[in-house]
Amino acid sequence: MAQLKLGMVGGGNDAFIGGVHRIASRIDDRWRLVAGALSSTPEKSKASGAALGLDADRCYADFAEMAAAEAARPDGIDAVAIVTPNHMHFPPAKAFLDRGIHVICDKPLTATMEDAQAMAAAVEASEALFFLTHNYTGYPMVRQAQAMIAAGEIGKLRVVQVEYPQDWLTIAQEDTGLKQAEWRTDPARSGAGGSIGDIGTHAYNLACFVTGLQATELAADLHSFVPGRLLDDNAHIMLRFDGGARGMLWSSQVAPGHENGLKLRVFGETGGLEWCQEDPNYLWHTPFGEPKRLLTRNGAGSGPQAAAMSRIPGGHPEGYLEGFANIYSGAADAIAALRDGKPLPEETALLPGIQAGLDGMAFIAACVQSSAENAGWERL
Amino acid sequence: MAQLKLGMVGGGNDAFIGGVHRIASRIDDRWRLVAGALSSTPEKSKASGAALGLDADRCYADFAEMAAAEAARPDGIDAVAIVTPNHMHFPPAKAFLDRGIHVICDKPLTATMEDAQAMAAAVEASEALFFLTHNYTGYPMVRQAQAMIAAGEIGKLRVVQVEYPQDWLTIAQEDTGLKQAEWRTDPARSGAGGSIGDIGTHAYNLACFVTGLQATELAADLHSFVPGRLLDDNAHIMLRFDGGARGMLWSSQVAPGHENGLKLRVFGETGGLEWCQEDPNYLWHTPFGEPKRLLTRNGAGSGPQAAAMSRIPGGHPEGYLEGFANIYSGAADAIAALRDGKPLPEETALLPGIQAGLDGMAFIAACVQSSAENAGWERL
Amino acid sequence: MAQLKLGMVGGGNDAFIGGVHRIASRIDDRWRLVAGALSSTPEKSKASGAALGLDADRCYADFAEMAAAEAARPDGIDAVAIVTPNHMHFPPAKAFLDRGIHVICDKPLTATMEDAQAMAAAVEASEALFFLTHNYTGYPMVRQAQAMIAAGEIGKLRVVQVEYPQDWLTIAQEDTGLKQAEWRTDPARSGAGGSIGDIGTHAYNLACFVTGLQATELAADLHSFVPGRLLDDNAHIMLRFDGGARGMLWSSQVAPGHENGLKLRVFGETGGLEWCQEDPNYLWHTPFGEPKRLLTRNGAGSGPQAAAMSRIPGGHPEGYLEGFANIYSGAADAIAALRDGKPLPEETALLPGIQAGLDGMAFIAACVQSSAENAGWERL
Amino acid sequence: MAQLKLGMVGGGNDAFIGGVHRIASRIDDRWRLVAGALSSTPEKSKASGAALGLDADRCYADFAEMAAAEAARPDGIDAVAIVTPNHMHFPPAKAFLDRGIHVICDKPLTATMEDAQAMAAAVEASEALFFLTHNYTGYPMVRQAQAMIAAGEIGKLRVVQVEYPQDWLTIAQEDTGLKQAEWRTDPARSGAGGSIGDIGTHAYNLACFVTGLQATELAADLHSFVPGRLLDDNAHIMLRFDGGARGMLWSSQVAPGHENGLKLRVFGETGGLEWCQEDPNYLWHTPFGEPKRLLTRNGAGSGPQAAAMSRIPGGHPEGYLEGFANIYSGAADAIAALRDGKPLPEETALLPGIQAGLDGMAFIAACVQSSAENAGWERL
Structure with missing residues (x-):
């Protein structure tokens, strides 16, 4: 190619x-x-x-x-x-x-x-074409989870728990000259969201991507724990989804012990799934009433969706960069198809684009608005 | 004795x-x-x-x-x-x-x-004397966490994440003749709380016990997912504590893959702690900026409070029954002291009693009230 | 009763x-x-x-x-x-x-x-009657593993890996007045085996109990790393079993990071099992070609043998003392049956007795002899 | 560049x-x-x-x-x-x-x-220049372990446990037309070693690389469990190192539940280290008498050697391909220096080359010879 x-x-x-x-x-x-x-x-x-x-x-x-x-x-x-x-x-x-x-x-x-x-x-x-690098959706076992839910393997969804804790802003890194911290805590450059913009949007995007659900309303309690910080460094959010599922989202940058702890759990009428970004080659699947199963990327129990996003056999861990690469390679597939006058590949529909971007912005706005109203429900 | x-x-x-x-x-x-x-x-x-x-x-x-x-x-x-x-x-x-x-x-x-x-x-x-068996406070590593926080080892507290997911009520067990399920889902026998009464009170009690904080208000989104069930089987709750800490509590009995997943994480200005009931002999401690440490019951790094609640050396796991026994033995110490005209042992103050019971009832009532008002804040 | x-x-x-x-x-x-x-x-x-x-x-x-x-x-x-x-x-x-x-x-x-x-x-x-407290055989998930292998769930056995590392004798505790260390490192009181007698016999017993195999010969490399210590504090052993399976056994009391790390893995033609004493409520089972399954004590996937050794539901951890109690209660069942003129319960056959004791002594003797001959094979 | x-x-x-x-x-x-x-x-x-x-x-x-x-x-x-x-x-x-x-x-x-x-x-x-892709030495936390041992952080070494279990050859994949299996089980193409050549050499290389020790003799029990297979698919090996350390090496391709389970544990007089290839971003370090510490790649507690091999922050997992890339980039550094008439970078000395290759061949030969002599000791 x-x-x-x-x-x-x-x-x-x-x-x-x-x-x-x-x-x-x-x-x-x-x-x-x-x-x-x-x-x-x-x-x-x-x-x-x-x-x-x-x-x-x-x-x-x-x-x-x-x-x-x-x-x-x-x-x-x-x-x-x-x-x-x-x-x-x-x-x-x-x-x-x-x-x-x-x-x-x-x-x-x-x-x-x-x-x-x-x-x-x-x-x-x-x-x-426009692609937005919600890169976590590129992880093979995230695609596996998405496919399993779409196929009904855990039944109608009930509960969605997603969290994204980090600890690097536990202290005022923005006062130490660290550029990464400076702009992320500056409303002029980051916008209205602190942790919710930087990482909360990832968590929200991941939850929606994997479940295929849309959130309809949320209630958010945003807070800045580090004195002088202008944007939230911790956010507690309750979610309600179309179809009746309910969820919680926690994003934090002041949680010592968590480096980059994005984690998603989804529970349906017949089973549950759990995935953690820091150990991304694993996906836990529990069919209700049966033992938990540990699915591995490109290993037994993981299907074609994960395999299509993988390069090497199970047991040979892929990581963050390979998940990110899947977004780039998917974009390349789409652009090449367009260039060649072919229909876009089916997989293009799974790539994050402008709609995911707008959803994330709506999420940030709703969080800020809800929090300003003492965590009242805000429609999305 | x-x-x-x-x-x-x-x-x-x-x-x-x-x-x-x-x-x-x-x-x-x-x-x-x-x-x-x-x-x-x-x-x-x-x-x-x-x-x-x-x-x-x-x-x-x-x-x-x-x-x-x-x-x-x-x-x-x-x-x-x-x-x-x-x-x-x-x-x-x-x-x-x-x-x-x-x-x-x-x-x-x-x-x-x-x-x-x-x-x-x-x-x-x-x-x-009156003792209430919030037995999870009897686990040695819960006492260790309590003592560490009281000693300021993780600094002023900011964030408290507690959850108690189970999966046994994913289906309508109450219709199968299972007594345990029948009364727990019956308002006449259980009271106004379903999962929040049965397990949410444990989570709430544990969070307050370990942190030494009082919750001042909460916002709760209770739901019953199983058709016909009269009491909540899933609860999403946001918490605010005295002193400014904020928290989340999730209790659920419809979360496949979780048998009895009580888990507490506490984050302060200088560190974090994490404990899970299903692996109770471990306590994770992260001093901010240092590697995570795995403290073990009666092992290196665990102190006299844990040792006082332990019977056997580190690496020889104690479990639920021993944690429960610590409540019973503590009660015996107190009763014997009273009988003998001696002052109550210092440790008696850590045993759950009528106040913990009233706090739990206030928690249930506030959850029910908040949820009835669409998760508005309710004072405790 | x-x-x-x-x-x-x-x-x-x-x-x-x-x-x-x-x-x-x-x-x-x-x-x-x-x-x-x-x-x-x-x-x-x-x-x-x-x-x-x-x-x-x-x-x-x-x-x-x-x-x-x-x-x-x-x-x-x-x-x-x-x-x-x-x-x-x-x-x-x-x-x-x-x-x-x-x-x-x-x-x-x-x-x-x-x-x-x-x-x-x-x-x-x-x-x-005579019972020997090889207590680790009393753990419910050890019984589960034994039953699964006996039922052919992982096929004909090939490889047995067992280890029992500890770290408490990394330094010369016997010179500090610690009684537990004194007699265990004293040939007059312990016998010819140091770590192999104290913990190696447990590992060997566990491997034989779970697999149902007899070892036919072994080659052992015993060593004392702490200066002045008269008995082995580390042992590397190769094993051959009847029926053709082969194994390794490692016992050590100088392995920092291991408190009481007894661990058994058994691999057969159609699957594998793994169990660790420090997390005894879990048993990993991999049917070849399928995802790993995490069986839990009294949880989904664990059978009547584990249930008979359990007191409380899955997710409520039992520990070392309960496993030990299973030996005592099994002994009581046998003694009561004998007293009452009834046949011994079927389960009595699983309790460790004089034969297990003789097997352990033969194991120690063979290890010592083999090591004296530079790890030559010694028949058991 | x-x-x-x-x-x-x-x-x-x-x-x-x-x-x-x-x-x-x-x-x-x-x-x-x-x-x-x-x-x-x-x-x-x-x-x-x-x-x-x-x-x-x-x-x-x-x-x-x-x-x-x-x-x-x-x-x-x-x-x-x-x-x-x-x-x-x-x-x-x-x-x-x-x-x-x-x-x-x-x-x-x-x-x-x-x-x-x-x-x-x-x-x-x-x-x-000649480089041999013992790629596992390129993992950042393997470099971290190597550096810690070289710096004396766990004291004089005593025990080295290394294992490399896989399960893909549990059945006769070589008869199914799988090319990967065909040549690896064919003495004409693979040489005298089966699992010991394919993966045992990796384990041996890793152990020597991290510890800085040379093995002086070994005793090996090789076996083929799959009928008709000409090369070993399981190997149990005892090792003795210069300076007195002792070790065990297990390689297997018939161990269901292990995809690519290379794992190294090293124990010294003052501490222990543990690293697993399937979770390569972590390194466990236990200073004797202190709690275990979980060092993370590019996170707190990991030093410049790991950082030099890393591309992204802690919590963002790198994997097998990045570890492999470190060998390629190190080779490029060396080749560019040579081309430019500069001295080889210090790091070049850590790259596996012809000596590592000869050591691996000597290892295979000694294993085969030892096994032919019923696991007698063979000098290296």
Whole structure:
């Protein structure tokens, strides 16, 4: 399969997520990074591009220059990855979408609902595809869980428990010069959500993705425990889903002992499932009245959906980067199909896109609104 | 140490919890069961008593007869264990308390708030002691956690996550003739709480016991998933504690894959703790910024509080019955001290009593009220 | 069921295992401790007996006096528990066996092979029953594993991996005045085996019990890592079983991180089983080609053999003391049947007795001999 | 950093390990695959190369043609990956080494000792570097363990327990047409070792790498459980190390429930370490007398050695492919340094090379010889 050409906005030297996107794009050899506007100043952008081995003429000063130039090249990029802080998702996305260049955007969609709606309009108006890297949906055993529920293996759903605890913001890291902490705790760059935007949206997206349910209303109790912090660092949320299921969502960045503890449990009339991001090659399945079963990625009991997202046999653990790569490779499949005039692959429907982005923004807004009203129910 | 004499009300042949109380009372050789009104009919009571090896003249037709007779005997019982369904806690308790006989009562305190207040009055009026078997507080590593938090080892508390999922009521067991299910799902015998009364009170009690905090308000979303069930089988609850900590409590009896999954996590400014009832010999402790530590009962890192509740070395697991026995042995220590005119042991203050019972009833009432108001905040 | 009367030899104040036997005997209310020769001097014996609430006239100066007196009493003990160091198992056992009093003896059988053979002769000559407390065979999930293998659920056996690591003798505890360490590292009191006698025999017994196999030969590499220690504190052993299965056994008391890590894995042509003593309520079962299943004591997937050894529902953990109690209660069943002229219960065949004791002694002897010959194969 | 150019011998369409090498080479963007002789026939080689996007003129009919052509090109490959069955490691390796092209070779080194010695001679005679993909040494927490032991954190070593159980050959997969099974069970292609060659060498290498010890002698009991299988599918091995440590190694491919269960435990005078390949982001460390600590990759308690091998923060799991990539990136560092006339990086010394290969061959030979002599001790 021929490689697609990738550009990147943001993701310069000291960013975490830019490097993740680059590795993810490489793992299956479906993408080659050829262009970038990688940092906030022209100098840093060019230096970062050179360090990554980009041709000098494709190291751009800013996204606007890049969008114009790449659109004009006969060998211009097929897609752009946008890995800037939240408030800088929409402007570059629009620039590329307007030129028909596909977009792979980090989550949450934007910093404001206004931008989110504008993003949706830009996607609607463009012929290009838009992907949002809710990467946890790319884990093989998450796909396995999704498929099992869709197939009715645990019956009609009743209870959904999802949590995403971390501990790195237990202290005021934002006062220590840590960039990752600075922008995430700054409403101007992050938007109205702190932990709920950064990780709560992942948890919410995962719960909806796996269950196939839509939340209809929520009640949220947001709080900042670290003095002076402007955005929530802990959120307790009750959820009600269409069809009658109920749930809880906990996101926290002040929970010592949890590094990146995204965990989902779903209970239906005939069984239960449990998956933890930190041990992602396992999926617990309990058919009610039978012993718990430990399904393993590409091992006995895991099906074609997980296998399609796997590269190596069971017992050889895959991790975060491979799950992320599944989003990139799925995007490549879709873009290649579109380019070749073929129908989109069936699997494209499982990739997070603009709707997942809007759902996440609605989730953040509802949490903030509910919390402002002392955790009253807010419709989604 | 001389043994104390125990009587029992309820706990006949097919009861679960009666047998537990009897084993718990025996483990440390502090009690001898000598009298009982074990079943709901005189015939069954006598048969049950005979099966347990009680003297025929101490197998009573009912609790009233037993209270009168035992109070009159020079070798009468020191204490009575009450292990009937909730609505039958208060009448026998009062009968024994009024005669100065100590009471060890199963939880929750009563089926109604009215009975609970009458119980409190009876305890107040009596010279006898009253213990409520919130047995999970008797686990050594629960005591370890309590002591660590009291000593400030994880700093000022911020977040309390407690859950108690089970799966046995996933189907309508109450329609299959299972007695345990019948009365627990019957408002007349259980009171207003289903899962919140049966297991939610345990979770709530455990959270308060370990943290030393009082909840000040809660918002509860109760639900019955099994058609026709009159009491909640799933409860999602948000909590606010004095001092500013916030928490979540989930109790469920429709969560396949969870047998008896009581689990508590507490997070403070400088660390976190985690304990699970199904693996009770372990306590996870994370000092923020350091690796997680696995403390083991009577092993390295566990202190005198856990050791005082342990019988055997680390690595030799103790379980539910030994934790329960710690309540019984603690009660024996207190009763013996009282009898001998000595001050109550310091440890007696950690034993669950009438206040824990009232707190549990207030918890149930607040949950029911909040849920009736669509999960509005209810003060405790 | 009427209680049986128990006496005890050894097990005075600062002993570990005496207290375990006493609790184990009480748990199911099948035994009452009424007599003892609990310590090595008459004064200490009487003080220990008084502390345990024994009648003064049944606190004996030594086992010989006790055997004679109890045999002469109309209400004499039904059985005696022998919980002395290994070299003091045979003399009291013989004294009681010769008088027709049943014996429950701690393991290993004796300190010397000579004593072991004399013990076997004494058992043979007596009408009394003899039980050896290889208590780990009393765990419900060990019985479950034994039953599954006997029923062919994992097919013809191929590989048996058993290990029993501890860490308490990592340093020279025997030089610190710790009695438990002193006699266990003293050949005069322990016999020729150090870790292999103290814990290796448990591992070996467990492997044979669960698999139903006999080992036919072994090769052992014993070593003492702590300077000055006279007996092995680490043993690496290869095993060959009748029928062609092969195995490894590792016992160690110098393995930091292992408190009491007895663990057994058995692999057959169609499946595998795994059980760990420190988490005894679980049994992993993998049918080849299917997902691993986590069987729980008294939970889904565990059968009547485990249920018969359990007291409380799944999810309510039982532990070491309950497993030990199963040996005591099984012994009571057998003794009561014999007394009543009934056939021994079927389950009696699963209780460890003199043959298990002789097997353990043969194991120790073969290990020592093999190791002396540089780990050459030694027949069993 | 400029990319290096990689060629590949073997690894065509249905091979497992070829794909792994390709992904591993891509992850850090240090290598670009540009040439290959990927299959056993010219036609398949060319088809496989085309499928991977290689230029047609660099899809070679066989390794000899490739070595000659690439050596002659000004833009010829920097290194070749050899991922053929064992008996086909030496011929291509020699062809490339002789032309000064660096070699990255799969393990074990060769199928025969004769070839191994010839390989060593070829490496010796060449200016090119030789790497052997004992990939498990590339896991960050394996490096962490190695560094801790080297720093004395668990004291002088006493006991080394290593095991590598799998279950995929529980049945005769070699009779079902599965290529992976066919050549691994064929002495002509695999050499004298079955499980010991395929996975036992990994376990042995890992134990030596982490401990820094050399084994001086071993006693091995090899066995084939599956009827008709010519090579061992289970191996029990006792080890003695220089300095006095002792160990056990178990490799098995007939252990249902184990997918790829490589596990290492090392015990020293002051502590213990434990690592499992299936959960590779964790390392257990017990300082004797203190609670167990769970070190996590890039998390609290893990040091610079692990960090240097990591790409993403703790809690975001890395897996098998990233560990494998560390070998490839380390090789790239070394090759680039050599090319640039710089000293080899310090880390190069940790990469497995010809000595590790010879050690593995000596291990296989000693196992086979020992087993032929009924598990007598064989010097290494």
